[in-house]
Amino acid sequence: MRESIPSDLKDVNFPVPIHYLDLASGHIDAVSPPLSDGLVVFLSDGLPVGQAYVEKPEAAAALAERAVRPDTLEHIARVAQTPLRNRDVSILICTKDRPEELRRCLASIPEQSLRPVAIIVVDNASSGDQTRRVAEEAGATYVREDRVGLDFARNAAVRAAKTEFVAFTDDDVVLHRQWLENLMKAFDRPEIACVTGLVLPGELATPAQFIFEKHWSFGRGYLRQDFDQDFYRLHRRYGAPVWTIGAGASQAFRREVFDAIGLFDVRLDMGAAGCSGDSEYWNRLLHHGHVCRYEPTAVSWHFHRKDMKGLAKQIYQYMSGHIAALLVQYQHTGNGGNLRRVLVSFPKYYIGRLRRRFRKGATSNDFFLKQEMLGSVNGALYVLRRWKMRAW
Structure with a gap:
């Protein structure tokens, strides 16, 4: 490109x-x-x-x-006064062939105001042994997962964790010193099964990073939000927009929910359907009556892809995973709103965007429109092929 x-x-x-x-x-x-x-x-x-x-x-x-x-400032004051009761937590990091990024992420963990019980690094089939050396130098538990795919790695991390809570971050993330503490403070009711945090850009050095932050940002604002059964039912006609809950780069779970409703769906891996294993899991939690919370005081910084070619590939994977996740959500829950979003909402949405692009030319909002549309088709075909294979 x-x-x-x-x-x-x-x-x-x-x-x-x-x-x-x-x-x-x-x-x-x-x-x-x-x-x-x-x-x-x-x-x-x-x-x-x-x-x-x-x-x-x-x-x-x-x-x-x-x-x-003002309510953001009031919330920060309340969180500061909230006692920390949940301390039994592990930090889980899945990585592949990015030892320097992993080293930078791990370096932010000793500064945490709440020290984790364990740090588990899952090496998802990296070449060489640099990832292992970086993990062990940081005192982390090293786990190897040779089946390539983020959700294979996530599931291996969950299996390795023995704590009441598990907190996920990515190798291209740096953590605020209160990240883990404030994630754990947010689990203040038993029905809260997952908490996500605010993710800011680590830098905006290139056009690709700027486009991603402006139009695909992981940030969800500065107000706490609870996503509960009212949210799930309100959006039932077209499927709950669970991708607004947060980012997989900053999320924590009660460990027991994985025993209750299963692990991440490996069909939604990068390189397979695309991604979106996290949003599908949030949808599954809501379907089973749990609450997901977005907590803006749990802060981290993500370093987006720097080059336009890499961003184009990422957006293709995002949309492939997004459509696949909607179909998988339909399979898991029977909620026809997910199909309605794929078959009705998305075609209308892209027809409108194509018309605007033909009239006004390519802006940063639709510069990767081709990758979005092709990725969406790929995600649908991927899941449909899997369903057909099972039927046979």
Whole structure:
């Protein structure tokens, strides 16, 4: 794929800076001249509480007033006062042939305000032994899983864990020092089976990273959200949009739910259907009456793919996995809304986007429209082939 960028990014200067401004330090009022570009993330008590992209010069104080909500600040204060009762937790990291990224991720774990009982690194068929050496140097338990696929690796990690809770992150993630503590504080009711966290961009150095963050971001905002039976029933006609619950790069579970409703579905692996094993699992949890919670004070940073070719492949896999997950969700739950989303909503959605692209040309929002559509078709065909094979 030719390394080009969408027309609406021609005037963007890369790398795009990410400014972190502390509301309590008095620095906000002192910022001069006005901020003129980049992503601004506001902090309170060391935690992100709001963000905004600067599109024209604007004073930091005015930007903060627009970006930071009072209820977010109140929530952070409540979390700080919440006693920590859940300490029996392991951190699980699945990785393949990325020893330096893994080393960076593992380096953020000793700084955690809540130290995990165990750190388990699952090596998903890496070549060589660098991954093993990096894991063992960090004091992590090393597990080898030779069946290639993220959900094979996740399932191996769950089997290896002996703690009451398990927390997943990825090798291309760096953890805020309160990430694990605040994930665990969020399990304050027995019906909460899963908690996800806020994921911010580690950098915006290239057009590919900027496009991903603007249109495919892992971030879900700065307000706590509970996804319960009301959410599941409200969206039943077209299937619950479970992908809004969070990101697989930052999620924790009660270990017992895997014994109750099964492990991750390996049909949704990268390289098979695509991905989306996490969102399918959240859907399964809701179907069985559990609650999933998004907790914005559990913060981490993800380093997105830097090149456009890699991003194109990733988006193809995302959409392949997304459509496959909807079909698998239908198989697991019998909820016809998932089929209705595939057969009705998505065709209408893409027809509308194609029309806009023909009228206005390719912007960053639809620069990878071809990969989205082909990935969607691949995901549907993959699951249908598997169903046909089972029928025979």
